[in-house]
Amino acid sequence: MPQKVRIALDAMGGDVGASVVVPGAAISLKRHPDSEFLLFGDSKQIDEQLAKYPALKKASRVVHTDVTISMHDKPSQALRRGRKNSSMWLAIDAVKKGEADVAVSAGNTGALMAMARFHLHTMPGIDRPAIAGVWPTARGDSVVLDLGASIGGDAHHLVSLAVMGSAMASVLFGLKRPTVGLLNIGVEEVKGGEEIRKASEQLRAMNLPELDYIGFVEGDGIGAGAADVIVSEGFSGNIALKSAEGTARQMADFLRNAMASSWQSKIGYLFARSAFKALREKLDPNKSNGGMLLGLKGLVVKSHGGINAEGFAYAVDVGYEMVRCDLLTKISALVQAQIAQEVVS
Amino acid sequence: MPQKVRIALDAMGGDVGASVVVPGAAISLKRHPDSEFLLFGDSKQIDEQLAKYPALKKASRVVHTDVTISMHDKPSQALRRGRKNSSMWLAIDAVKKGEADVAVSAGNTGALMAMARFHLHTMPGIDRPAIAGVWPTARGDSVVLDLGASIGGDAHHLVSLAVMGSAMASVLFGLKRPTVGLLNIGVEEVKGGEEIRKASEQLRAMNLPELDYIGFVEGDGIGAGAADVIVSEGFSGNIALKSAEGTARQMADFLRNAMASSWQSKIGYLFARSAFKALREKLDPNKSNGGMLLGLKGLVVKSHGGINAEGFAYAVDVGYEMVRCDLLTKISALVQAQIAQEVVS
Structure with missing residues (x-):
């Protein structure tokens, strides 16, 4: 040891x-x-x-x-x-x-x-540090950054985030060449601001041996596990995280109310208790706690x-x-x- | 008629x-x-x-x-x-x-x-049009804009979005003075880029009779129903929307799998069927369809x-x-x- x-x-x-x-x-x-x-x-x-x-x-x-x-x-x-x-x-x-x-x-x-x-x-x-977190997805876990350390940033900043995020994903998930996506409002090359399009071109041109750049990922691609690493400047990254957390909480509340709405659903709940427990654990914010300052x-x-x-x-x-x-x-x-x-x- | x-x-x-x-x-x-x-x-x-x-x-x-x-x-x-x-x-x-x-x-x-x-x-x-949508929240529905018509924007643009969104909320929900929040990465006055802070000051100073400006709202405040109208430039607004949609889909999939994981949970599902149907209807993307170009x-x-x-x-x-x-x-x-x-x- x-x-x-x-x-x-x-x-x-x-x-x-x-x-x-x-x-x-x-x-x-x-x-x-x-x-x-x-x-x-x-x-x-x-x-x-x-x-x-x-x-x-x-x-x-x-x-x-x-x-x-x-x-x-x-x-x-x-x-x-x-x-x-x-x-x-x-x-x-x-x-x-x-x-x-x-x-x-x-x-x-x-x-x-x-x-x-x-x-x-x-x-x-x-130039600027970032906060990276682990996001539970449909395909396993992904590293998402920046979750709000700084606002905005040029192509160089976004490429740095991609590089740092890949390093974290490779050591955390044991991946040789993690897939990396840039968070954008569409997957077509023409979407997004100039800095994102430039970062995309650079990542493609660099073709680094340590990461596999797959292109743009939309907001719903994060939870779908579209890439091992999702890169965004800190404003949108924070909005994505909080918006997802809010939706998870809202759905959990609604489900709880629905299960308590009739005697049939209460009985259903008793039978399905272990399934609900698994769901709760999966969504427990405690379990994805710990943002790395990179x-x-x-x-x-x-x-x-x-x-x-x-x-x-x-x-x-x-x-x-x-x-x-x-x-x-x-x-x-x-x-x-x-x-x-x-x-x- | x-x-x-x-x-x-x-x-x-x-x-x-x-x-x-x-x-x-x-x-x-x-x-x-x-x-x-x-x-x-x-x-x-x-x-x-x-x-x-x-x-x-x-x-x-x-x-x-x-x-x-x-x-x-x-x-x-x-x-x-x-x-x-x-x-x-x-x-x-x-x-x-x-x-x-x-x-x-x-x-x-x-x-x-x-x-x-x-x-x-x-x-x-x-200067630029926006796309506004109706977002189902814990408190009812909210109007959220811009969902991706244009990227970025100055304080004047954000104030225009607030004004247009309030008009939509007032006619759609029958509100005299809808509450309006600016989407940001924190609720403190110092958070966010300059244009958001300036828009916040302007909205406060204008104190318009048609809308009640309540300050900044974080990503998880949208689903919580923190305001009748949530205002963001189009990039972050789109990321918030898609990220929430992705999370809802992810949770629904996980719930479906959990309910099918054992005979007990399957029986539970049968009993709680109407509760699940209500949940599905609540989350049906068809039912919040229709973005207004404003x-x-x-x-x-x-x-x-x-x-x-x-x-x-x-x-x-x-x-x-x-x-x-x-x-x-x-x-x-x-x-x-x-x-x-x-x-x-």
Whole structure:
């Protein structure tokens, strides 16, 4: 076994803080006993929780800080107020200093993005970082990015997203040459803005050995599993994600009401309980939790803020796996290959 | 009873043409006996179908043309090849000449948009037309626009969309002052691109008596029914729509598989059949068919291309209702009020 995976946790992030972060870490530790943790935040609250999880306590070190970034702080406020001393900053700082392999936070997305970018810096060749998530589809899972780290972007940005997303899909799903599609409002070559059409031409021309560019994918192609990696600038990527989440919730509510509408349907529900349980598990947002911040000189995972311990554990799992697969080296190599190709062409 | 509603139909549009358009018109005529139809296309095919629907035949006039716009024609090709003589053009032309009150086509969206814009022109104050649809939400129905007529747009464009969408919601849902939200990647004032933030400020400052601007709405707010009208430029609007459609399809497939997975769940399905039927009807894409082209000096409805007769009938219904509510006059008045406000401010 290689050395342990060292995970830095922002113990105060999210809507609930230590009472979710610590039990979540405990769950993940059971699945990956070769993890160890650095916990940043209010040591009283953290220790109180750790007392309930002796195995985790043995694998953890607590670093106290009073300063917490709230879910409502603007990125600029967070940087001004929480630089150097907030639990979020300290978790990122541990990665920067090489004391941890990955940082995980359920805190404010904008603040996390701003701090991570400010402190870790972007990789050479990457202008702006991105958030990538795993999307459950009809064909298995796909990597979708950018889910809202930045708005807009030129063809170079979109090609970078394609390259980083493929690296993540190849290590996460064990694929040699993941298929990649660009999110667009039609599949014909003439659709979309100039930057998308240019990115499409470039991806085709580069014909990279690490990814198989398949062309444009429409919004309903994501859930259909049209490609292993779906690429979009962050505005539309975020709209696609939230719109899908909203529809899933709406359908689940409607189904629940329909099943409670008559005695026949209630009996039907009892018979089909295991089928409904499978459906619920499939759609459990906790299970697709954990957005990777890509394009930085260090690994950072963003967990949803309003999540339970099981959900936070999934985000920690994502961080663990990305360390074990050496995602950073892989992305870095691919980005360099992309740049070399762009210089040549 | 006022005079009849005169509906021009592109009988060759869509994947199937007259065999869906004619039976669809027959269904709509039953619901609105005060309609009459102008059918453009291959008279042999149309007459063959009309023979099956004597009531519709009595209320229809057929105008023959050999020229059909295919689903694959680019807008520029369609304009070059199909101007003056295609079934799609002739339906729009009937509106232009005042021989019909509304045109309905299941043909190629890009071609329809290009022809409608070229021939009918946009209203004064409107730069680009939009496609608006009715979205079934947890709270009832909402109007969502632009679903893909054009990409991007400045604050003025977004405010115009808000005004046109409110006019549609007020006549369609009988609301005095519909709530309006701008689609964004967060609800805080600092989120989104400059044009969205500026549009938000303008809508707040204008405080129009015809609409109640409530601020930003995220992707999952659409299905939650956060506002009666959801406004977005066409790229993100299209992505939101397709992403939601894809998720609904994915969940329906998964549910079907889950219900067939064991004898218990199959029995459960039998008991809960009526609940599932209600769910299926709720999610039937045929029932939310009919995108309004807004911002033109004439009414045009776009039906989905791959639809059945029942679905096409819904698109015809939408056209009928928009004529009866005098949508055009309402939108035109609201747009003028918007311009007056902008000039003053």
